[in-house]
Amino acid sequence: MHIYIEDIGKYQGKDVIIKGWLFNKRSSGKIRFILVRDGTGIIQSVIAKGEVKDELFKIVDKITQESSVILTGTVRKDDRAPGGYEIIAKDIKVIQMAEDYPITPKEHSIEFLLPFRHLWLRSKKQNAIMRIRHEIIKACRDFLDNQGFINADTPILTPAAVEGTTTLFQVDYYDQNAYLSQSGQLYNEATAAALGKVYCFGPTFRAEKSKTRRHLTEFWMLEPEVAYIELDGIMDLAEDMTVYFVERILEKRKKELKILERDISKLEKIKKPFPRITYKQAVEIIRKKDKQLKYGDDFGAPHETILSDSFDNPILVHHYPAGIKAFYMKRDPNDESLSLSVDMIGPEGSGELIGGGQREDDYKTLLKRLKENNLPEKSYEWYLDLRKFGTCPHGGFGLGLERTIGWICGVKHVRETIPFPRMLDRVYP
RNA sequence: UGGGAUAUAGCUCAGUUGGCAGAGCAGGUGGCUGUUAACCACCGUGUCGCAGGUUCGAACCCUGCUAUCCCAGCCA
Structure with a gap:
């Protein structure tokens, strides 16, 4: 079921679909964290090797900032996640792989941002x-x-x-x-x-x-x-x-x-x-x-x-x-x-x-x-x-x-x- | 339209007295099973805004130009 991130608290333990864009990602050994935004909020999703298809694990490594993605997974309450909830990923579909998004996660000047x-x-x-x-x-x-x-x-x-x-x-x-x-x-x-x-x-x-x-x-x-x-x-x-x-x-x-x-x-x-x-x-x-x-x-x-x-x-x-x-x-x-x-x-x-x-x-x-x-x-x-x-x-x-x-x-x-x-x-x- | 400032890597900036063009971030590669702007190692990047001038030598000094930002008038 497609839901919006702002409503995530209502779906604890349920399988949901999030349609949005890749905000940021981090990795650590055999585990990956991606942050997906959908306009209503940002949710962290966890992708652990062995728990998903190897193919999916590889895709996650390649997804670039602001690529459009459809994320399927189970909602879980976890204090370690920003926002208190996260999604244990089951599937991630990349709708379009974004190239070289100009607004990188760092500080930018107003002169740079205004044309973007x-x-x-x-x-x-x-x-x-x-x-x-x-x-x-x-x-x-x-x-x-x-x-x-x-x-x-x-x-x-x-x-x-x-x-x-x-x-x-x-x-x-x-x-x-x-x-x-x-x-x-x-x-x-x-x-x-x-x-x-x-x-x-x-x-x-x-x-x-x-x-x-x-x-x-x-x-x-x-x-x-x-x-x-x-x-x-x-x-x-x-x-x-x-x-x-x-x-x-x-x-x-x-x-x-x-x-x-x-x-x-x-x-x-x-x-x-x-x-x-x-x-x-x-x-x-x-x-x-x-x-x-x-x-x-x-x-x-x-x-x-x-x-x-x-x-x-x-x-x-x-x-x-x-x-x-x-x-x-x-x-x-x-x-x-x-x-x-x-x-x-x-x-x-x-x-x-x-x-x-x-x-x-x-x-x-x-x-x-x-x-x-x-x-x-x-x-x-x-x-x-x-x-x-x-x-x-x-x-x-x-x-x-x-x-x-x-x-x-x-x-x-x-x-x-x-x-x-x-x-x-x-x-x- | 005035007054002030700035222009150097994709971005944010440093660059000493005029003497080899630099760092962080982003990006790439590898490592790491709970990261929080993750971390560690390695890698690449330039019309120093443009046009002249001074000088053996200019990112740096001088002149002109251009662009942008900040502040203000007018107003909401």
């Missing part, structure tokens, strides 16, 4: 990161779905910029130009007014000349948007969702965190309530360590790290000056210079994980903002309509998936948190 990303994904740590990525996605979706959110995805091909055109990828769209979406937010506002509570989740594209450990040109963003919500409610949502997926990872993916040598105690400290501080208070905290920063400046990466080092939890920074936020942010009725915006700065220097806020919901004010930003009114006609036909206070946020995974996994650079990273100088493989 298609193979690098087979390694233990990358496997663990991808499993955590999957779990975070699933947890966020479950969290939103349980609260009655509707997944209403927004287009990737869009007619115009959301916030300026310099950072957009342009594509030919029959006889006109289109752009790859850099946010689903504006469309989210339309679906929120149609469905109440919505989210979109998909790839977003930024043609920024960014070459930092927190940037990809193609990344995934989860964007919830809610009708009849105000800034405090948006912060509650961001906080609750974060606590939810952190708990889920600690519950279901401890094994993967261990493979990644992640300090779990840091994640166990994530508890409600998160500190909520105004932009002004944040500036004061940062200025204790960096006098260069002035009120009105946006935070750079080192500033975010100073902030995150001051707390165990993620920090919700709200009421940024309107000048450093997008045109659609609603202004604070008590102070027109401030926006009803919020960013969530992740712990341990993981950076801005969430950006969002309450949207401008007044037709005349929004029109004025468009003009101030020299945005083409015609392209935004449909967006303005949302303020003409039953406007209401509403808002939401965007969560950067790769940065979130980087934080949870304790991986510094976001390129390892997506199967195939797209960066300024890299679109292969």
Whole structure:
């Protein structure tokens, strides 16, 4: 019976079939140990001379790393085996003998590994990161779905910029130009007014000349948007969702965190309530360590790290000056210079994980903002309509998936948190 | 787009004052009946990033170029 290695514990004493690839092998006299991986785990198999056909024994000596194999044998509990179980081999069928696998069992540099990303994904740590990525996605979706959110995805091909055109990828769209979406937010506002509570989740594209450990040109963003919500409610949502997926990872993916040598105690400290501080208070905290920063400046990466080092939890920074936020942010009725915006700065220097806020919901004010930003009114006609036909206070946020995974996994650079990273100088493989 | 660094064996790196091109790992062969990144012995491997220059002599010094990595702005 074909089984997966992650389920091996259920088959003690039984004969099973494992379909996978050779991870590594060792030998000692008349006994051979092979490690087979199948994507769900790694299992050791023992091949002893005299207990199997001589022919099989010879094949084992020849199998190369990453050759595809089908292993048949009996499951046995044994403390000497990594993982606690091993398979006493009865038969091994080589589906294809791999030649000179480039990623040998030793340390490699990132320069070497990146062009082999298609193979690098087979390694233990990358496997663990991808499993955590999957779990975070699933947890966020479950969290939103349980609260009655509707997944209403927004287009990737869009007619115009959301916030300026310099950072957009342009594509030919029959006889006109289109752009790859850099946010689903504006469309989210339309679906929120149609469905109440919505989210979109998909790839977003930024043609920024960014070459930092927190940037990809193609990344995934989860964007919830809610009708009849105000800034405090948006912060509650961001906080609750974060606590939810952190708990889920600690519950279901401890094994993967261990493979990644992640300090779990840091994640166990994530508890409600998160500190909520105004932009002004944040500036004061940062200025204790960096006098260069002035009120009105946006935070750079080192500033975010100073902030995150001051707390165990993620920090919700709200009421940024309107000048450093997008045109659609609603202004604070008590102070027109401030926006009803919020960013969530992740712990341990993981950076801005969430950006969002309450949207401008007044037709005349929004029109004025468009003009101030020299945005083409015609392209935004449909967006303005949302303020003409039953406007209401509403808002939401965007969560950067790769940065979130980087934080949870304790991986510094976001390129390892997506199967195939797209960066300024890299679109292969 | 700036600032910093690197480029030597398949990989990770060392290479002293300018004087024969090195090690570990991976690979190959042999040995070992419970190995855990197994171990032991033996074996092979080079456009020293590219193009010039200085020098009796350059991996090393000088000039230019190319590529890559790190950090940052913009942002999620």
